[in-house]
Amino acid sequence: GNSVTQMEGPVTLSEEAFLTINCTYTATGYPSLFWYVQYPGEGLQLLLKATKADDKGSNKGFEATYRKETTSFHLEKGSVQVSDSAVYFCALSEKGTAGNKLTFGGGTRVLVKP
Amino acid sequence: NAGVTQTPKFQVLKTGQSMTLQCAQDMNHEYMSWYRQDPGMGLRLIHYSVGAGITDQGEVPNGYNVSRSTTEDFPLRLLSAAPSQTSVYFCASSPGTGSSYEQYFGPGTRLTVT
Numbered sequence: 001g002n003s004v005t006q007m008e009g010p011v012t013l014s015e016e017a018f019l020t021i022n023c024t025y026t027a028t029g030y031p032s033l034f035w036y037v038q039y040p041g042e043g044l045q046l047l048l049k050a051t052k053a054d055d056k057g058s059n060k061g062f063e064a065t066y067r068k069e070t071t072s073f074h075l076e077k078g079s080v081q082v083s084d085s086a087v088y089f090c091a092l093s094e095k096g097t098a099g100n101k102l103t104f105g106g107g108t109r110v111l112v113k114p
Numbered sequence: 115n116a117g118v119t120q121t122p123k124f125q126v127l128k129t130g131q132s133m134t135l136q137c138a139q140d141m142n143h144e145y146m147s148w149y150r151q152d153p154g155m156g157l158r159l160i161h162y163s164v165g166a167g168i169t170d171q172g173e174v175p176n177g178y179n180v181s182r183s184t185t186e187d188f189p190l191r192l193l194s195a196a197p198s199q200t201s202v203y204f205c206a207s208s209p210g211t212g213s214s215y216e217q218y219f220g221p222g223t224r225l226t227v228t
Contacts (some may be wrong), residue, residue, distance in 0.1 A: 004156070006190065008154075031213065032213045032214045034216075041221075042221060042222075043118075043204055043220050043221045043222050044157070044204065044206075044219040046216045046217070047219075051213075051214040054199065062206040078222035084133065089156055089157070091156075093214070094213060100145060100151075100208055100210070100211055100212060100213050100215050100217070101147070101159055101162060102157070102159065102217060103160070104156030104157045105156050106154050106155055106156045107154075107156050108125075112162075113158070
């Protein structure tokens with residue numbers, strides 16, 4: 001079956017530091033890949049996505065590249081802000097399935113200190 | 115647009131009680147789903163629907179029922195609550211059923227079963 005593995009947190013950083021959150025996946029087909037973010041007390045919202053190999057998703061200074069050869073989709077940001085404190089989820093949705101069911105990683109909590 | 119709304123925000127049940135978690139969306143989305151979020155496990159799919167009158171099971175369907183009589187509403191029923199169902203429940207919707215479509219999440223319902 002499908003699975004997503006991401007680094008456990010919490011990750012604690014100072015403002016303006018570089019952030020990387022590793023994500024690797026296992027899928028039988030060619031999935032679409034997503035990063036969702038959950039701010040305290042809120043539901044999840046899409047941060048970025050990539051639908052095929054070598055695609056780069058980007059949004060709000062975050063980037064992730066779909067690497068088929070390493071089955072990875074690592075999230076990066078060059079200079080984090082306190083407002084980036086949240087839980088980040090890597091997820092996949094496999095093509096050809098009935099409905100766009102998401103398989104999530106366990107989430108990585110990020111805390112950015114001033 | 116209100117997006118995806120969920121009620122109630124918080125609920126405490128005793129073992130064996132029943133209740134319905136409400137979910138509604140005003141974006142005319144075909145696809146709706148229910149997830150539960152447990153610490154360290156990300157979100158896991160309970161049930162989903164690809165349109166009015168069509169539902170199917172996800173990864174963890176036991177103990178939950180759903181129905182979809184309208185495009186807008188997708189309630190989740192717990193027939194006999196158990197402590198193992200203590201969790202945060204998220205409803206989500208998507209404009210299409212393909213794997214590349216973004217899902218829009220509601221704010222969640224925090225359920226405690228004692």
